[in-house]
Amino acid sequence: MRPFIAFLHESIEVHVPGPEGGIRVTPIQRYLSSALVQPFGVEQILRNVLIPATPALPVSLGSKQEGLCRAIIQWGLRLVANLVAKDKGENTLKYLGRLPVPCQGGWFTLNDASFGPGWNETIGEHLQEYLLGARTEESRDAMDRLMLPPDHEFGGGCCILKPGSSF
Incomplete structure (x- = not known):
């Protein structure tokens, strides 16, 4: 960064x-x-640094731009987590959705992604089963946008989000 x-x-x-x-x-x-x-403040860093620094998405898993995507989402989550812990920053959360997250088909914006298998207290497992059974073009596109589990290697070995956490 x-x-x-x-x-x-x-x-x-x-x-x-x-x-x-x-x-x-x-x-x-x-x-x-x-x-x-x-x-600077959290909102300014998200809006003026992290979002503009995000490469054109989707970014392939394992590509050269993956490290940048990982750094962007990790920093964004740390910034927002501090606000959430203080019960502030509800308006700032909208910027978080424009940051990249690792999904089965590459890096997509959080706004375009869904929780996949491995995320606590979500329907990620059921959603994946449904999409696999649907076998349509739309379901394949949706599968690509299922977020990888928080402990997956594409989180950089440091868990983008810890299982069971909100940030």
């Missing part, structure tokens, strides 16, 4: 206490904010 975002070192002061209270912007902050640096 380094080509897409960088953070200032924590020792660089951009805001300091004002002489009469409040916060004062430093000359460094004035210079950086003119065009080089933008303030």
Whole structure:
């Protein structure tokens, strides 16, 4: 993700206490904010960094772009999980759906995917059985979009989501 975002070192002061209270912007902050640096929050990182960094989908499993897809969804989930844990960020969740997730047929957006087998408290097993039995073009397309289990190797060996977790 380094080509897409960088953070200032924590020792660089951009805001300091004002002489009469409040916060004062430093000359460094004035210079950086003119065009080089933008303030960030979870929504801004999702909208302005992760979504634009997502390659054209679908991306094949095992392709060169897979590492980027994995990094994008893992970072996105970590960012959103912190908000969800604080009971905030409901509006931010809409951006999560535009991030890539590993599915049986490659990497698709979360909005276009369904839970497949291996996801706790879902109907993934039954959905896969139904789609296999239907044997139509639409069912084959839907099979491609079934998310791989959270502990699958395409999660990078670090579980994109832990089984039984919400994020």
